[in-house]
Amino acid sequence: MNGAHAWKQMTIIGSLDELADLLASWHGLYVRWSMGPEADLPEPSSRDALTGVELPGLSANPLDIEDWWGERPLRTWAARRLYDYSHLPHVKDRRVRPWLLHGTEAGRGPDNEPLVRDVQPIGWVDREVITEAEEEIEQQQGAWGPLNRH
Numbered sequence: 001m002n003g004a005h006a007w008k009q010m011t012i013i014g015s016l017d018e019l020a021d022l023l024a025s026w027h028g029l030y031v032r033w034s035m036g037p038e039a040d041l042p043e044p045s046s047r048d049a050l051t052g053v054e055l056p057g058l059s060a061n062p063l064d065i066e067d068w069w070g071e072r073p074l075r076t077w078a079a080r081r082l083y084d085y086s087h088l089p090h091v092k093d094r095r096v097r098p099w100l101l102h103g104t105e106a107g108r109g110p111d112n113e114p115l116v117r118d119v120q121p122i123g124w125v126d127r128e129v130i131t132e133a134e135e136e137i138e139q140q141q142g143a144w145g146p147l148n149r150h
Helices: 016-025 074-083 127-138
Strands: 011-013 029-034 097-108 114-125
Touching: 011 016, 016 074, 016 127, 029 114, 074 127
Parallel strands: 011 114
Antiparallel strands: 029 097, 097 114
8 A cells, every 4th residue: 555544534425426426537446344444454355254264355346337337327326336235334343334445456255356455545435425325226216225145
């Protein structure tokens, strides 16, 4: 990571529209649900929960817009990418929260998720953005629930 303790100056993404604007102007952004860069970056690797195997990067979810999304609203794309994992603070630890990062994909984890290295923290995703994402998803035809395996 460039710049020691750069995460301490991370901005806060305060709205779903702000997140959509970031997605329109950046490539290679990911969202990670954890206790944050301070906990993750000293030794940037995740562990497979089933086997305990150390993975070669941080588990994260890609935010880049796929071509098949077409001209659909970026706001809905951003909402979907957040909403799918919004159950994690309830399942893992209430201190788990989403943050954006930029990095290099180093491989795939056991759930086919990207494993990211050379991490540059971008910003915290405010709880209000998750609320907006939930509201956006509820407005969609055929709304779904988060990807909660429990």
